[in-house]
Amino acid sequence: MLAADKALEEDLFVSFPFAAYIPKTVTLKPRAGNPxxxxxxxxxxxxxxxxxxNHGIEAFIRDDLPRxxxxxxxxxxxxAGERTEDYGRCAAMLDSRAEVAALELNxxxxxxxxxxxALGLDPEKTRQATVLARQATSKFLIVKLTPNVTDIVEIAAAAVDGGADCVSLINTVHGMALDRFSLKPVLGHVTGGLSGPAIKPVALRAVFLVSRELDVPVIGMGGVTTAQDALEFMAAGATAVAVGTASFRDPLVAAAMASELGRLIKEHGIGSAGELIGVAH
Ligand SMILES: Cc1cc2nc3c(=O)[nH]c(=O)nc-3n(C[C@H](O)[C@H](O)[C@H](O)COP(=O)(O)O)c2cc1C
Incomplete structure (x- = not known):
């Protein structure tokens, strides 16, 4: 490990820049992933x-949770699960784990x-998966939605109907890239999911519509890179904001974002973060 990496790791643990942490999705059985x-x-x-x-939920519980x-x-x-019933089984396996504060269904x-x-393309399957997880755990239950649907409000409503305490949105947007010389797909799987600033308008719309139509807290994400982005997601209706891709470039980016967000809220003459939520409506 380089000295700079070591210092960064120490900084991350001394003042972790996020209010919560979501490790990568685990499934019931190990998955090799794409080529x-x-x-x-x-x-x-x-x-x-x-x-x-991922190496499956048993290895997650045994090896990752202690870390x-x-x-x-x-x-x-x-x-996540390849079968709808997997959501209930995974939720049951984590229900008694004190290290886990809440569950998110991907x-x-x-x-x-x-x-x-994807299960999240189908409102009834989304509802069923949420019901099974809800029956298996008393933990706070978040359902993370895909934007690759015609009507994201319908899917969010199905999750709420199934017992979700909160919805988070958005996951990545379908996309692909061609190699500029061979003109063949770059990714081994041919297609992939797009994240980062390119998808911010898609995410902002989804957060706006879901939070306007449904009485459920929304975690907003998709291209959040600056405090201004976080401000806009909260104005669109997000109760909390998540940062994915921007953390690859700078794992501490959220620390600067959080302090700057406070300043921006004041600058707009808004009394508190709570008052900011949904002002765009
Ligand atoms: C490399 C990579 C891996 C991801 N893995 C997961 C995952 O395991 N589970 C999940 O729900 N979302 C996953 N996502 C989606 C992000 O959590 C997030 O929803 C999406 O990237 C949009 O936010 P962003 O633009 O801030 O990255 C992944 C995104 C990236 C870029």
């Missing part, structure tokens, strides 16, 4: 086709009952 290359930078975002590679336990903030476990996983399409 490489899995990442490609694009003009204003990042394409990834990781394919939910996550010292985190200075609550850990939210993200779970409904962007390919579902075998839908011929490999």
């Amino acid at each position: 490489p290359p899995r990442l490609q930078e694009t003009a204003a975002g990042l394409l990834n086709s990781i394919g939910l590679a 996550l336990e010292p985190m200075p903030v609550p850990v939210i476990a993200s779970i 409904v962007s996983c390919p579902n075998v009952e839908l011929d490999g399409r």
Whole structure:
């Protein structure tokens, strides 16, 4: 490990810049993920086709949770399943784990009952997965939605109907990139998910519509890179804001964002972060 990396790791643990931490999604069985290359930078975002590679929930509980336990903030476990019933089984396995503060259902996983399409494309499947998880745990339950649908409010409503305490949005947007010389797809999986600044308008719209139509807290994400972005997501209706891709470039970016956000809220003459939520409506 380089000295700079070591210093960064120490900084991250001394003053962790986020209010909560969500490790990568785990599934009931291990998944190898997609063939490489899995990442490609694009003009204003990042394409990834990781394919939910992970070593399965048993290994997550045995090997990862003890390492996550010292985190200075609550850990939210993200779970997904190839079958709808997997959501209930994974939720049951984590219900008794004190290291896990809340559960997030990632409904962007390919579902075998839908011929490999994501479960979160189907309102009834989304509702069923949420019901099964709700029955299996008393932990705070978040459902993370895919934007690759015609009507994201309908899917969010199904999650709320199934017992979700909160919805988070958005996951990545379908995309692809071609190699400029061979003119063949760059990613080993051919297509992938786009994240970063390119998808901010898509995410902002989804947060705005879901929070306007439904009485449920919304975690907003998708291209949040600056405090101004976070301000706009909260104005659009997000109760909390998550940062993904921007953390790859600077893992401490959220620390600067949080202090700057306070200043921006004051500058707009808004009394508190709570008052900012939904002012765009
Ligand atoms: C490399 C990479 C891996 C990701 N893995 C997951 C994952 O395991 N589970 C999940 O729900 N979302 C995953 N996402 C999606 C992000 O959590 C986030 O919803 C999306 O990237 C939009 O936010 P951003 O623009 O701030 O990255 C991943 C995104 C990237 C770029």
